[in-house]
Amino acid sequence: MRYAALILPLLLLGSSVRAAVAPEIDPRASLGVVQQWIYGYRAKPDYAHVPAAVRVLFHSQTFKEPESAGIYLGFIAGAIGSNPAKAEQLVNSFFPVPPQDEWVIVRAIAYSGLPDWRNLLRQIEPNIPERRIMIESYLDGTLPTLAEIPLEDSRPGMLDKLRNAFTRNPFKKEEKKLDTKLTFASSQDLLDTLWGYYFATGSHVPIMRIVQMLPWSKSRDTLDKLTVGSMARYTLASYAVRDSSLREFLRDELPRQSEAVKGPLTEVIQAADRVELGAVRRDALAAVEELKAKGSDARRNLDLWGQVGVGAIALGCVSAAALGQVAVGIPCVIGGATSQGLLSFWEKQQ
Structure with missing residues (x-):
């Protein structure tokens, strides 16, 4: 690896070393170096070295499993959106992009929050013609931007249910369609994406989005929401334990939140102040066990949920896990796997 004039102190193989993340970084560089660099980026932004870090992510096949790569996608999106004047230059520096990873650039631009993100997508289309359909889907609104993704599906009211009951043909066999609608409640990797955006920008916008999900930790409706x-x-x-500014922000926000948010947010702040993460984990595991035993509020059959692993409720190495043990002290990789179901993940921590 060639050393540039600017040297970044990064953690490598568990020991502190001085490592260079140069624009012409050796593609064989460790993913762990970039992970630690991403985690510390918001405290000391190093915009010039983002292209080098992204090339390591591509070379390491980080996006091979899209559902476990949300944190890196979010970081790239945040980096693009953090400097609108240089966004086009930054995106162009990513090319050439491995064909299998071209979707990352498209989605990162759409998720960036840039005022002019549509024009930037149009500009890169000639470079990645095979992603034309994806690009057009963002441009015409078929695919939502990160800011447009709802927390959860709106539930039909009583009148809507009655209308459907009277207008639906009971003898017509309805074709079951794949549900591709994105919501934060049904797509766990979006939580990763918000954390990645926060690491790139230090913005509290994604943090507030995460705070809005806290009432689901008390939910007994569906396992996805829980x-x-x-x-x-x-x-x-976990992050507030290590980030004093995040702790203070959450503490300042507490009085302004709804009653549904105040309870779990108070628990977050207390756990961070006292470094009692184990209690949070145990409470979550107990909630899952209760949901399995008693069923949801909608009385759905949960008998098989305990057997679900990677798939419907896969965490995709949610946020902290994606950065690994060395970076944030949270066990993520269990038995060599890069993602685990919630039950398996927590049970193995006991």
Whole structure:
């Protein structure tokens, strides 16, 4: 690896060393170096070295499993959005992009929050013609930007249910369609993406979005919501332990929040102040066990949920886990796997 004039102190293989993340970084550089660099980026932004870090992510096949790469996608999106004047230059520096990873650039631009993100997408389309359909889907609004993704699906009211009951043909066999609608309640990797955006920008906008998910940690409606809400609470507490500015922000926000948010947010702040993450984890595991035993509020059959692993409720190495043990002290990789179901993840921590 060639050393540039600017040297970044990074953690490598568990020991502190002086490592250079140069624009022409050796593509064989450790992913762990970039992970630690990302975690510390908001405290000391190093915009010039973002292209080098992104090339390491591509070379390491970080985006091979999209559902476990949300934190890196969020970081790239945040880096693009953090400097609108240089956004086009930054995006151009990513090319050439491995064909299998071209979707990352498209989605990062759409998620960046840039005022002119649509024009930037149009400009890169000639470079990645095979992603034309994806680009057009963002441009025409078929695919939502990060800010447009709702927390959860709106539930039909009583009148809507009655209208559907009277207008639906009971003898018509309805074709079951794949539900591709994105919501934070049903897509756990979006929590990762918000954390990645925060690491790149230090913005509190993604933090407030995560705070809005906290009432789900008390939810007994669906396992998806309980999963996302519990991980939102756990990761907020975990990062706040190490980030005093985040702790102060959460403490300042507490009086302004709704009653539904105040309870779990108070737990987050107390766990961070006292460094009692184990209590948060145990409470979440107990909630899952209760949901399994008693069923949801909608009385859905949960008998098989305890057997679900990677898949419907896969965490995709949610946020803290994506950075690994060395970076943030949270066990993530269990038995060599890069993602685990919520039950498996927590049970193995006991």
